[in-house]
Amino acid sequence: MDFSFPKEYQLFRRMVREFVENDVRPLAQKIDREHRVPFETIERAAKLGLMGVPFPQKYGGVGAGETGYCILMEEVNKVCASTATVIGARTGIGAMAIYLDGTEEQKLKYLVPLATGEKIGAFALTEPGAGSDAAAIKTTAVRDGDYYVLNGTKTFITNGAHADIISVMAVTDPSLGARGGVTAFIVEKEFPGFGVGTSENKMGIRGSNTAELIFEDCRVPKENVLGQFGAGFITFMKTLDVGRVSLGAGCLGGAQACLEGSIQWAKTRQQFGVPIAHKQSVHFMIADMATEIEALRSLIYRTAWLVDTGQPFIKEAAMCKLYGSEVAHRCVDRALQIHGALGYSRDFWVERAFRDQRITEIFEGTSEIQRIVIASQIFRPEGVRISA
């Protein structure tokens, strides 16, 4: 057993921290207030190679694996959840689907520009009538010569309004359902029949775009089928499994920032003649935060190790997302309480962190879905198949 990070990861973390301090922090409050995507930050991240962290170098990536990607998500999310979301939706799920199941041609054509940051990626699964129940999607893809014709609407798609390359799931055989009847496609925004609908006005992560995508007789060449025909559900679930680890890593960063900020505030804020760091209520909140964060850190990087060493990780990944988002919730809630009224003011980072955090318990599988995944992984070897 060795729990230390190898030297190259330590250097990578240092490089990411520099990027975060120089490029992410100065804009974090501003993009939330102005409700805009920080394209300049993403360009900078691309120059540094940070848009393709988990992918091999031959596909334009850094080759830092899931561990490196978790380091990136942890560090960026300490300062700005919006920026982390913009990167995550491109790299962690948009490009990841192509990396996991794409053909060599598809990887060269689509993964490379995504990994180098030339193009923007998105992942389109959710529909108005298919949230937690992803198998209930209604978007259809019908074969027409060398093309598939897609019809339907996707909602809550991160990066939707400006994505160039989108991984889309559609029904190819309604009689077969999720197992065999659903196929994944790679859609370019220039394809005829593809359109962007309205963007959402969200509580938080306001520096990221969430939009509706509309497919109206959208023609997709047959070579853009992603993974096996009819196995799209598996491609997407595999992608989400991996994505959950890095989402948990983002939560780890958010929670860590809350702990550090609370400690500093408790040291300086005087009430009743002493810094509030001398009050037991504050001690216990800090102790609980630190303990939960320590447990989360071990869970995240152990799971990243499972991914990088090719071991099964589905259950652990769902635990990363579930526990990570809940630890992040408790930590930001305590941080706000320690900051008192100041924590409720939009002049201060805690307020933004509080709003930003809440989505982590919902997107890419709600906490309830994570519990279903974990329970089904536990019960399956016991001979019990559970349904939602």
Next chain:
Amino acid sequence: MDFALNEEQRMFQKMFRDFVTNEVAPLAEEIDGEEKLPRELLEKTAMQGFLGALLPEEFEGVALDAISYCLLLEELARACTSTAMTISVHNGLVSKTILDNGSDEQKGKYLEPMAFGEKIGCFALTEPAAGSDVTALATRARRDGGDYVLNGCKTWASNGGIADIFLVFAITDPDVEPKGISAFIVERDTPGFKVGYREPTMGLRGLTCNTLYFDDCRVPAENLLGQEGEGFKIAMRALDFARLSLSAICLGGAQAALEAGIQFAIEHEEFGGPIALKQAIQNFIADAASEIQALRYLVYHTAWLADTGATYTRDASMAKLIGSEIAMRAANKMLQVHGGFGYMKEYAIERMYRDFRALQIMEGTSEIQRFIIARDILKEKGLVIKP
């Protein structure tokens, strides 16, 4: 024991509910977005008598008992926390405090215009260095002939942006703690007084919380509320009532969140049926409903104590403490029921989640409530504790 509302209270409840449904609920989203209460809404609440809710008829008030007043705040909070808080500060913290402590001249001069809503009240206690620790006030009031001269600044003064009458707490004798604090009625146009920065809050955006500046601000001696040195006692008594009021707002808010969650769970389908058929969702609903039911009895029991003239400091703190936690838990669980929709501004639960978080901080943080409750309990055992 009788847990039923009397006929008059039931009639009030219906009247409040109708008014809120017709006049307040349709504006809640706009109030949050525009970050202000429409003037016409305040005028309408004044016409209903809500801005003189606690004042006797001689001052043009409607003299609600504490139970009926809590019914009013509960109903208002079901639609809009900002509106409920604005009205609660005006009535409970300001006009009631003048009624309880004021001279006949002060009551004659200020209460009637407050009941008509011509003048709105603001409560100014908190300072940059004095949040939970009220005894750390730094604002000074020095006697000079027929005036007091105020110097200092207040932060997070509720209703600061819209108020005409400011209840201000300042130190008249720095050698005596905390009894050297006195309360003053300051009018908006007093020279040397300025309403400053408005806090940009996460939620409760219809409530204005401002910094107030006093720069050699001369307040006539007849505007001293109560006696010199009575300020701390006046503030604490006002806060007792404010905490009861706030717990009624928590109750209304929590109930509204629950109802929004139930509605969504019945209408939204996943896995072939309404999500209300899922055990996880049923548990959320059952937990929130149970907590709300417990809160309801605590709030109205405390209001009944207040009506009987009994001491209710501990009960008000308990109601405020668990009320704010129950409201926040309800908003959190019901947002989860909404899934991604709950994170979007089209759904009221998004606003409630932001609004309710203030309730665990305002008018005494949860930590201060726990201190008050523990202090009161341990005092009975002969143990004196400090915050």
